[in-house]
Amino acid sequence: MEIPATLLDFYDQFPNEAACEDYLRRVRWPRGFVCPRCQGREASFVSSRRLWQCGRCRHQVSLTAGTVFHGTRVALRKWFLAIFFLARHKQGISALQLQRDLGLGSYGTAWTMLHKLRAALGRRPSQLLKGRVEADETFVGGSRSGGKRGRGAPNKTMVAVLVEQREHSAGAAFLAVVPDGSFDSLGPTVRGAIEGANTTVVTDGHAGYFPLGDQGVDHEAHVQGAPERAGEILPWVHVIISNLKAWLLGTFRGVSPKHLPRYLLEFTYRLNRRGIADRLFFYLLRRAVQGDPLPYHRLTAEAVG
Numbered sequence: 482m483e484i485p486a487t488l489l490d491f492y493d494q495f496p497n498e499a500a501c502e503d504y505l506r507r508v509r510w511p512r513g514f515v516c517p518r519c520q521g522r523e524a525s526f527v528s529s530r531r532l533w534q535c536g537r538c539r540h541q542v543s544l545t546a547g548t549v550f551h552g553t554r555v556a557l558r559k560w561f562l563a564i565f566f567l568a569r570h571k572q573g574i575s576a577l578q579l580q581r582d583l584g585l586g587s588y589g590t591a592w593t594m595l596h597k598l599r600a601a602l603g604r605r606p607s608q609l610l611k612g613r614v615e616a617d618e619t620f621v622g623g624s625r626s627g628g629k630r631g632r633g634a635p636n637k638t639m640v641a642v643l644v645e646q647r648e649h650s651a652g653a654a655f656l657a658v659v660p661d662g663s664f665d666s667l668g669p670t671v672r673g674a675i676e677g678a679n680t681t682v683v684t685d686g687h688a689g690y691f692p693l694g695d696q697g698v699d700h701e702a703h704v705q706g707a708p709e710r711a712g713e714i715l716p717w718v719h720v721i722i723s724n725l726k727a728w729l730l731g732t733f734r735g736v737s738p739k740h741l742p743r744y745l746l747e748f749t750y751r752l753n754r755r756g757i758a759d760r761l762f763f764y765l766l767r768r769a770v771q772g773d774p775l776p777y778h779r780l781t782a783e784a785v786g
């Protein structure tokens with residue numbers, strides 16, 4: 482599949498809706514049409530209804546059914562462009578910027594498009610981390626707007642961050658919202674993110690990690706003296722935490738706790754595919770095709786977790 486590298490490539494490759502539909506069809510049915518009802522391989526296009534009709538059982542399928550593009554009133558070409566920006570901009574794109582760049586009628590449309598695409602990134606279990614894995618937790622968001630001081634800032638959300646520690650670089654990473662810093666919260670998150678064997682989890686002296694060893698996880702806890710030691714024990718986790726915070730603040734000027742999990746999906750997705758950034762357009766589009774359409778009401782009602 483051809484993958485646009487520049488905006489000019491994009492315009493050449495996708496001059497109109499028909500070109501986008503053709504590309505989408507090849508992503509969705511890479512080895513040709515497959516009828517979802519009878520597995521028939523022959524189909525004809527019913528142009529009046531814009532549907533594909535199975536030659537064997539006559540079942541009609543829309544190209545976008547079951548994808549994030551299902552039922553959309555936004556042109557496919559604009560969706561493709563949104564995916565192109567997500568793929569090509571290292572910092573992603575804000576809803577406001579997307580609204581302007583695509584000339585969308587409302588901010589809400591741009592916001593919903595981006596969140597539907599983000600949600601599609603998390604539907605398959607990502608690779609498990611192995612080797613030496615740094616683990617730490619951080620607070621994201623803040624009490625800048627109306628948070629009560631003292632017991633619990635309502636806008637602050639705890640995020641667990643795990644990353645493979647390679648000799649001169651960070652490997653794959655995993656980030657997830659956790660309710661708090663207790664072992665009940667951190668234990669399952671850490672264990673769910675790592676390969677059981679051949680993995681050593683490296684943490685600071687936070688007690689919320691201590692029972693890991695009792696549960697058969699090879700755990701190396703460093704009770705640090707001076708704060709500057711933290712950077713030596715957990716170098717990559719700290720780089721990732723500061724990149725995450727800079728990204729959330731710089732691109733989005735902060736995000737609400739309710740929607741943070743999907744921002745983490747986007748951040749982690751891009752981070753773990755930094756070596757194949759030139760092919761991200763295709764991979765993101767494929768995720769969008771495979772992902773279920775996420776209705777707006779569910780998008781806004783989803784709680785943290």
Ligand SMILES: [Zn+2]
Binds near residue numbers: 516538539
């Ligand atoms: Zn059929």
